[in-house]
Amino acid sequence: QVQLVESGGGVVQPGTSLRLSCAASGFTFSNYGMHWVRQAPGKGLEWVAVISSDGGDTYHVDSVKGRFTISRDNSKNTLYLQMNSLRAEDTAVYYCVKTDCNSIGCRLLDYWGQGTPVTVSS
Amino acid sequence: DIQMTQSPSTLSASVGDRITITCRASQSINYWLAWYQQKPGKAPELLIQKASSLQSGVPSRFSGSGSGTEFTLTISSLQPDDFATYFCQQYHADLTFGQGTKVEI
Numbered sequence: 351q352v353q354l355v356e357s358g359g360g361v362v363q364p365g366t367s368l369r370l371s372c373a374a375s376g377f378t379f380s381n382y383g384m385h386w387v388r389q390a391p392g393k394g395l396e397w398v399a400v401i402s403s404d405g406g407d408t409y410h411v412d413s414v415k416g417r418f419t420i421s422r423d424n425s426k427n428t429l430y431l432q433m434n435s436l437r438a439e440d441t442a443v444y445y446c447v448k449t450d451c452n453s454i455g456c457r458l459l460d461y462w463g464q465g466t467p468v469t470v471s472s
Numbered sequence: 473d474i475q476m477t478q479s480p481s482t483l484s485a486s487v488g489d490r491i492t493i494t495c496r497a498s499q500s501i502n503y504w505l506a507w508y509q510q511k512p513g514k515a516p517e518l519l520i521q522k523a524s525s526l527q528s529g530v531p532s533r534f535s536g537s538g539s540g541t542e543f544t545l546t547i548s549s550l551q552p553d554d555f556a557t558y559f560c561q562q563y564h565a566d567l568t569f570g571q572g573t574k575v576e577i
Binding site for chain 2: 385
């Protein structure tokens with residue numbers, strides 16, 4: 351069965367960096383686009399970024415553009431989110447999510463990980 | 473951006489009740505709407521895609537309907553396992569979510 355296991359979250363100070371990882375199993379990782387979605391405490395879900403199956407195309411929402419970078423290593427079945435210049439408003443649970451096809455235009459989120467919490471605080 | 477307005481935010485119900493959750497889009501999204509269930513501390517699960525297509529393995533008491541800007545998720549007879557938070561998501565243009573509906577006893 352599909353499994354997505356996030357790691358790398360924690361408590362960090364504003365302005366610092368963090369890299370999240372997501373280990374995927376139970377499906378052919380290199381065939382599917384992947385997303386990061388976050389949920390701030392007491393708030394709704396917010397789409398963060400998407401990457402195509404081969405890693406050649408990416409899209410980041412405006413609130414993280416220039417600070418966050420989504421990437422993947424298909425040889426390791428792993429998705430990443432490099433987060434730089436972190437702000438208090440980036441505090442959230444970050445979910446790794448599989449989509450149902452291979453391009454960055456694929457936006458049906460068919461399997462989610464359990465999330466990893468990130469807290470940005472001084 | 474397409475805004476998704478979900479209501480109610482909280483719904484109190486009992487086992488056996490029929491419940492309906494509504495999701496409205498700020499512009500037409502055709503039928504590009506999904507519904508998810510999330511239990512505390514667990515990963516969200518996809519229930520319905522394309523407004524009304526039930527995912528494999530999802531009980532038939534769940535159903536979705538609607539098109540354009542107004543959509544509903546109905547649970548025909550609420551079971552103990554159904555007490556959770558439900559949220560909608562449009563995938564017509566970019567990707568946005570409703571604020572969620574917590575179904576509680």
